[in-house]
Amino acid sequence: MSKVLIATEKxxxxxxxxxxxxxxxxxxxxxxxxEKYTTKAELLAAVADVEAIIIRSDxxxxxxxxxxxxxxxxxxxxxxxxxxxxxSATAHGVCVMNxxxxxxxxxxxxxxxxxxxxxxxxxxxxxxxxxxxxxLGLLAYGNTGRNVARIAKGIGMDIYAYDPFTxxxxxxxxGVHAVASQKELFSTCDIVSLHIPATPETKGSIGRELVSLxxxxxxxxxxxxxxxxxxxxxxxxxxxxxxxxxxxxxxPAAHEEFExxxxxxxxxxxxxxxxxxxxxxxxxxxxxxxxxxxxxxxxNERFRLNK
Ligand code: 3PG
Numbered sequence: 571m572s573k574v575l576i577a578t579e580k581x582x583x584x585x586x587x588x589x590x591x592x593x594x595x596x597x598x599x600x601x602x603x604x605e606k607y608t609t610k611a612e613l614l615a616a617v618a619d620v621e622a623i624i625i626r627s628d629x630x631x632x633x634x635x636x637x638x639x640x641x642x643x644x645x646x647x648x649x650x651x652x653x654x655x656x657x658s659a660t661a662h663g664v665c666v667m668n669x670x671x672x673x674x675x676x677x678x679x680x681x682x683x684x685x686x687x688x689x690x691x692x693x694x695x696x697x698x699x700x701x702x703x704x705x706l707g708l709l710a711y712g713n714t715g716r717n718v719a720r721i722a723k724g725i726g727m728d729i730y731a732y733d734p735f736t737x738x739x740x741x742x743x744x745g746v747h748a749v750a751s752q753k754e755l756f757s758t759c760d761i762v763s764l765h766i767p768a769t770p771e772t773k774g775s776i777g778r779e780l781v782s783l784x785x786x787x788x789x790x791x792x793x794x795x796x797x798x799x800x801x802x803x804x805x806x807x808x809x810x811x812x813x814x815x816x817x818x819x820x821x822p823a824a825h826e827e828f829e830x831x832x833x834x835x836x837x838x839x840x841x842x843x844x845x846x847x848x849x850x851x852x853x854x855x856x857x858x859x860x861x862x863x864x865x866x867x868x869x870n871e872r873f874r875l876n877k
Contacts, residue, residue: 572599614634640778668875678721819839
């Protein structure tokens with residue numbers, strides 16, 4: 571019987587695991603679960619005889635592909651796939667997919683959880699500010715950006731977006747102002763929320779040049795990847811500008827320096843929490859299971875990432 575491994579260092583919620591198992595067992599697969607593993611050796615041993623793997627932010631590199639002799643497909647249950655070596659996957663004849671959009675609402679809701687916590691002064695009893703009528707900038711306008719915009723409309727925010735891959739008319743049609751550059755977005759908006767992937771082009775791209783353009787009392791929110799931030803430049807700016815605030819869903823590499831530079835103007839989650847909801851786990855996990863069945867049984871390559 572073909573085996574499918576669920577390898578999640580950060581486990582899915584229990585109902586998601588049950589749903590994934592049900593889809594796969596009904597389709598005739600055997601399911602193996604490896605959760606909360608702490609060493610790569612555990613992962614390497616677990617992949618040895620499986621045809622498919624479902625992962626989250628788990629690192630799947632050449633060593634894993636070398637160890638997985640039967641492997642046909644890896645599905646990243648989520649959006650960002652910077653944790654999978656696509657070139658090595660192709661070299662090993664393995665298909666890699668993600669499940670775009672399935673956890674976007676969860677990430678978008680976390681943006682507002684962190685923003686409200688921040689503008690209400692961490693609920694410390696003092697008078698804060700509101701989000702209504704503030705200018706919100708989205709970089710960029712993919713699944714998560716769109717969900718952030720949807721919630722922001724309900725709050726009554728004035729929404730702007732920059733996305734080089736989405737035509738301005740598509741953005742404008744949804745009641746969002748399309749701006750012509752990242753610089754325009756940063757110089758216009760009171761709050762900028764980052765929704766770009768970590769690629770060679772974007773890594774370290776959010777630094778002094780852009781962040782220094784933010785108006786007074788601005789907030790930068792990062793629910794994307796820590797690698798897109800130029801941490802030394804942002805730390806220096808937070809020291810220089812006592813009005814600036816930074817909220818991050820994932821602990822920056824230089825967490826202690828951020829704390830020392832900005833104190834309570836800085837907040838980060840200890841682990842990436844954007845997609846940590848039962849609903850997001852279920853949406854992404856079940857989609858991953860269905861994509862595996864579709865690929866192995868019918869050769870369906872929708873959502874394939876590597877050529
Ligand atoms: C994603 O890229 O889908 C999100 O960052 C969620 O990642 P996670 O599954 O590791 O929480």
